[in-house]
Amino acid sequence: MNIGVFVCHCGSNIAGTVDTEAVAKAALSFREVVFATDTMYACSEPGQAGIVDAIKTYDLDGVVVASCTPRMHEATFRRTLERAGLNKYMFEMANIREHVSWVGKDMEANTRKASELVHMAVEKLRRNDYLEAGEFEINKRVMVIGGGVAGIQAALDCADGGLEVILVEREPSIGGKMSKLDKTFPTVDCSSCILGPKMVDVAQHPNITLYTLSEVDSVKGFVGNFDVTVRRKAAYVDWDACTGCGECTTKCPSKKTPDRFNEFIGNTTAINIPFPQAIPKKASINADACIKLTKGKCGVCAKVCPTEAIRFDQQDELITERVGAIIAATGYDLFDFTKYGQYGGGRYPDVITSMQYERLLSASGPTEGHIKRPSDGAEPKDIVFIQCVGSRDKSIGRPYCSGFCCMYTAKQTILTKDHMPDSQSYVFYMDIRSPGKNYDEFTRRAMEEYGARYIRGRVSAIQPKNGRYLVKGADTLLGQQVEVEADLVVLAVGAEAAKGSNELAEKLRISYDPYGFFMEGHPKLKPVETNTAGIYLAGSCQGPKDIPSSVAQGDAAAAKVLVLFSKDKLASDPQVSNVKLVRCIGCGKCESVCPFGAIEMVDFRGMPKASVIETVCQGCGVCTAACPQGAIQLRHFTDNQILAEVNTLCL
Amino acid sequence: MSLCYAYYPGCSGLGTSLEYDISTRALCRNLGIELVDIPDWNCCGSTPAHAVDHLLSACLVGRNLGIADDMAEARELDGIITPCPSCLKNLKTTQYRLADPEFHRKVELVVGRPLRADLPIKSVLQVVVEDLGLQALAQLVKAPLAGLKVVPYYGCIMVRPPRIMQFDDPENPMALDNLLTELGAEVLPFPLKTDCCGASLGTTRKDVIAKLSGRILDAAEEAGADAIVTACPLCQMNLDMRQSQINKANHSGHNMPVFYYSQLAGLAAGQGETSTMLDKLCVSPRPLLAALAGHTGEGA
Ligand SMILES: Cc1cc2nc3c(=O)[nH]c(=O)nc-3n(C[C@H](O)[C@H](O)[C@H](O)COP(=O)(O)OP(=O)(O)OC[C@H]3O[C@@H](n4cnc5c(N)ncnc54)[C@H](O)[C@@H]3O)c2cc1C
Ligand code: SF4
Ligand code: SF4
Numbered sequence: 001m002n003i004g005v006f007v008c009h010c011g012s013n014i015a016g017t018v019d020t021e022a023v024a025k026a027a028l029s030f031r032e033v034v035f036a037t038d039t040m041y042a043c044s045e046p047g048q049a050g051i052v053d054a055i056k057t058y059d060l061d062g063v064v065v066a067s068c069t070p071r072m073h074e075a076t077f078r079r080t081l082e083r084a085g086l087n088k089y090m091f092e093m094a095n096i097r098e099h100v101s102w103v104g105k106d107m108e109a110n111t112r113k114a115s116e117l118v119h120m121a122v123e124k125l126r127r128n129d130y131l132e133a134g135e136f137e138i139n140k141r142v143m144v145i146g147g148g149v150a151g152i153q154a155a156l157d158c159a160d161g162g163l164e165v166i167l168v169e170r171e172p173s174i175g176g177k178m179s180k181l182d183k184t185f186p187t188v189d190c191s192s193c194i195l196g197p198k199m200v201d202v203a204q205h206p207n208i209t210l211y212t213l214s215e216v217d218s219v220k221g222f223v224g225n226f227d228v229t230v231r232r233k234a235a236y237v238d239w240d241a242c243t244g245c246g247e248c249t250t251k252c253p254s255k256k257t258p259d260r261f262n263e264f265i266g267n268t269t270a271i272n273i274p275f276p277q278a279i280p281k282k283a284s285i286n287a288d289a290c291i292k293l294t295k296g297k298c299g300v301c302a303k304v305c306p307t308e309a310i311r312f313d314q315q316d317e318l319i320t321e322r323v324g325a326i327i328a329a330t331g332y333d334l335f336d337f338t339k340y341g342q343y344g345g346g347r348y349p350d351v352i353t354s355m356q357y358e359r360l361l362s363a364s365g366p367t368e369g370h371i372k373r374p375s376d377g378a379e380p381k382d383i384v385f386i387q388c389v390g391s392r393d394k395s396i397g398r399p400y401c402s403g404f405c406c407m408y409t410a411k412q413t414i415l416t417k418d419h420m421p422d423s424q425s426y427v428f429y430m431d432i433r434s435p436g437k438n439y440d441e442f443t444r445r446a447m448e449e450y451g452a453r454y455i456r457g458r459v460s461a462i463q464p465k466n467g468r469y470l471v472k473g474a475d476t477l478l479g480q481q482v483e484v485e486a487d488l489v490v491l492a493v494g495a496e497a498a499k500g501s502n503e504l505a506e507k508l509r510i511s512y513d514p515y516g517f518f519m520e521g522h523p524k525l526k527p528v529e530t531n532t533a534g535i536y537l538a539g540s541c542q543g544p545k546d547i548p549s550s551v552a553q554g555d556a557a558a559a560k561v562l563v564l565f566s567k568d569k570l571a572s573d574p575q576v577s578n579v580k581l582v583r584c585i586g587c588g589k590c591e592s593v594c595p596f597g598a599i600e601m602v603d604f605r606g607m608p609k610a611s612v613i614e615t616v617c618q619g620c621g622v623c624t625a626a627c628p629q630g631a632i633q634l635r636h637f638t639d640n641q642i643l644a645e646v647n648t649l650c651l
Numbered sequence: 652m653s654l655c656y657a658y659y660p661g662c663s664g665l666g667t668s669l670e671y672d673i674s675t676r677a678l679c680r681n682l683g684i685e686l687v688d689i690p691d692w693n694c695c696g697s698t699p700a701h702a703v704d705h706l707l708s709a710c711l712v713g714r715n716l717g718i719a720d721d722m723a724e725a726r727e728l729d730g731i732i733t734p735c736p737s738c739l740k741n742l743k744t745t746q747y748r749l750a751d752p753e754f755h756r757k758v759e760l761v762v763g764r765p766l767r768a769d770l771p772i773k774s775v776l777q778v779v780v781e782d783l784g785l786q787a788l789a790q791l792v793k794a795p796l797a798g799l800k801v802v803p804y805y806g807c808i809m810v811r812p813p814r815i816m817q818f819d820d821p822e823n824p825m826a827l828d829n830l831l832t833e834l835g836a837e838v839l840p841f842p843l844k845t846d847c848c849g850a851s852l853g854t855t856r857k858d859v860i861a862k863l864s865g866r867i868l869d870a871a872e873e874a875g876a877d878a879i880v881t882a883c884p885l886c887q888m889n890l891d892m893r894q895s896q897i898n899k900a901n902h903s904g905h906n907m908p909v910f911y912y913s914q915l916a917g918l919a920a921g922q923g924e925t926s927t928m929l930d931k932l933c934v935s936p937r938p939l940l941a942a943l944a945g946h947t948g949e950g951a
Contacts, residue, residue, distance in 0.1 A: 341820050341821070341823030344823075344842065461842075463842035463870070464840075464842055465870075465873070
């Protein structure tokens with residue numbers, strides 16, 4: 001075998017702390033290496049051309065590139081080999097950037113370690129086989145999880161592109177946070193006026209199947225062929241029969257049910273339709289508040305419903321959908337403001353969250369758009385807004401910026417002045433972060449035209465005083481303490497990952513960051529892809545985002561799905577497990593350890609043998625480790641190859 | 652499970668806040684908590700020492716910790732406790748700083764003995780509320796403080812800094828609230844429960860005390876309280892002993908008794924005024940207690 005080795009400088013990324021020339025020279029002494037060189041940027045056009053030339057000139061059978069992580073460029077170099085006429089699996093990569101140059105500064109030690117990594121790669125390559133990818137059919141349906149504005153946008157784009165779409169939303173209606181907003185920055189146009197029509201489009205689109213009050217139960221399969229089981233939770237109403245007339249909601253005697261949609265300001269009935277523009281506009285029963293379901297009495301709704309839609313005995317239902325791609329658009333949740341004891345959230349009735357304030361501003365909210373204090377219904381005059389509650393605060397584990405609070409606080413001060421011209425707003429802020437198009441102009445307008453008084457500094461405490469609140473803080477620009485008296489305090493609560501997002505990520509087998517937000521494939525170059533093929537992200541589930549960016553991401557995710565589905569077949573990965581039948585004793589250990597259910601036991605001439613379902617196998621290699629006979633081997637990562645690497649290092 | 656602690660009364664416990672010390676010992680006895688005084692203990696340096704020199708402060712505390720180490724050799728101890736938040740803060744801060752080997756070595760050098768300093772250190776309040784639990788307290792109550800409206804005042808160091816004190820919520824602690832509720836008192840929400848009373852500035856800047864402690868008295872009045880309940884000798888002194896000074900400076904007319912929680916616990920346990928040493932308070936609680944039938948004149 002003729003092996004060629006290319007040691008990349010990666011500019012000064014590697015060459016700064018690794019003597020790449022020495023590594024190349026060392027490589028020449030490894031078995032079967034006939035050519036070795038260092039190169040400035042192996043992945044660049046001249047770099048790749050150099051590899052192709054060397055393959056031809058030195059009649060190479062295999063190539064090792066020592067450079068960055070395979071995540072970045074393994075696919076690139078495999079294509080280079082194919083261009084030169086080699087099987088693309090006759091390639092190995094040694095990661096001497098992340099594993100060497102970026103973690104140590106000692107040139108001598110680094111050079112030695114890099115040479116050893118290259119040596120290991122060479123020994124593995126000597127045992128590589130030619131592998132051929134198969135092909136498999138893809139199912140051109142897509143599931144969108146989460147029906148906020150990002151999910152709605154993605155669903156509509158895919159559906160308009162001719163795909164069948166299944167939209168899964170866990171609340172009774174789609175719309176997400178945006179459906180609760182009054183007006184939206186930076187144009188101050190009515191939120192439901194721009195979102196409403198899109199929600200109706202979802203309901204009416206022939207290509208979209210909508211499951212609300214539903215959650216993903218399990219995900220099996222792989223890109224092109226996912227089987228997703230969706231749990232449709234009991235609404236205790238037959239939605240095929242329910243016409244949304246609302247007869248039941250007016251008669252239900254359980255009138256003290258916490259109103260989720262209105263952020264628990266005010267109450268609703270046990271059977272309810274969350275808001276007038278809800279999609280689908282169907283009634284559902286809150287089982288915890290329903291007198292019939294908790295105490296066995298009542299049943300008024302069943303008596304008054306003209307279509308006899310009430311089903312007290314309804315159960316959760318599981319439906320399995322086969323799709324080729326999944327878009328996660330599960331958005332965010334809001335920080336639990338009671339964690340700041342000093343602000344009295346949860347204890348003082350007139351210390352409320354920004355989202356509760358949106359509901360107070362909204363004409364369809366609990367006060368029909370009149371700003372009233374929750375405690376006594378009086379109209380407040382002095383309102384204090386506190387930004388960064390649950391953002392940019394390491395002490396409570398939220399060091400990141402929530403991105404949209406500066407803007408929505410400015411919006412709320414503008415709307416406050418519009419509602420109540422003789423009111424005065426005060427905003428405690430850390431910095432104003434408003435980098436979007438027309439955003440800085442917007443926050444300036446709040447200050448200059450609407451007279452909101454901005455005070456730079458954190459609030460230390462809020463104390464009730466004579467029926468109002470004393471807000472104590474510091475003005476860090478003046479360098480002095482300030483106290484402001486307020487009738488109402490609005491906390492700009494930050495964004496955090498949606499509840500249950502970690503569990504969902506695990507079902508989808510995608511990564512999440514320490515705060516629970518889903519991880520994109522690459523922070524710069526793959527913003528809507530994940531590291532799991534066929535699964536894409538849109539909106540705030542990836543990190544806090546305002547509406548324009550959420551919508552843009554929804555569009556982008558849909559475009560990615562359409563690109564994926566532009567082919568009829570996808571190439572399967574040949575790096576999967578393979579059973580040597582003569583060695584297999586049929587013990588079934590591999591079957592029981594496989595996390596993907598990719599192994600089944602079959603009957604072979606009267607004896608049980610393991611058999612790999614190649615399209616399901618993810619190439620994790622757990623079975624190889626479990627097999628007592630060494631009968632099941634992961635192609636491209638056989639025991640022999642891994643032992644060769646270890647021996648190279650240790651013997 | 653019976654609890655036994657090395658007890659650090661602190662200097663004020665033997666002087667200005669004798670009633671706190673006595674009533675705390677009584678409370679512990681009633682609850683079956685055994686207290687063994689740290690023999691030959693010395694002043695922890697209180698506020699001045701740590702403000703001047705961390706090493707000095709740690710060495711003053713270190714000697715006491717060393718003696719407690721010896722006690723723990725002799726018999727099993729559940730830890731060290733003190734009623735005074737300031738002593739507590741010095742004890743805990745020193746223990747925290749001793750985790751640094753370099754600092755530990757220096758302190759041992761000055762104190763002239765090896766230090767383990769690994770006993771848990773807590774306030775009496777924390778032990779009663781967390782280790783013993785409020786149920787134990789409930790069994791003690793013979794004469795519930797029904798009708799008594801109080802605001803709990805923790806002061807600023809009982810729960811702070813949270814990383815060192817490791818007790819309750821630093822912004823909205825509830826230990827005293829829950830304890831007093833258990834004693835049958837009506838506990839009113841008190842937003843200033845962790846604000847500073849002015850602490851030792853009482854000796855140098857009376858104007859600061861008048862402002863800060865005055866605000867606490869105002870807020871207690873506004874909340875509709877009959878009395879303030881404290882857990883700190885210095886807070887108690889500022890609010891109680893200086894109340895007339897504060898009234899003069901602020902043109903206010905407060906006449907609000909300021910109890911230690913341990914005194915109220917004694918009252919609720921039916922001990923009567925004398926053994927709880929209510930006569931040590933500057934603002935007399937007598938009219939208030941007289942108004943509450945059932946708690947008066949037993950004179951145990
Ligand atoms: C007070 C406030 C005011 C704001 N004002 C503005 C503004 O004026 N302009 C602006 O641009 N932005 C504003 N924003 C930001 C705006 O809310 C977000 O940009 C937008 O809602 C993001 O949309 P999304 O679809 O990513 O997430 P979301 O709106 O959170 O939607 C996610 C959806 O997924 C669902 N979901 C979650 N988990 C699951 C699951 N496991 N299974 C199924 N479904 C699930 C949720 O129920 C929800 O319906 C504001 C935010 C706040 C807090
Ligand atoms: S359940 Fe019946 S009464 Fe209620 S909205 Fe539906 S159709 Fe109307
Ligand atoms: S049965 Fe339940 S939902 Fe129906 S009216 Fe009664 S309380 Fe309301």
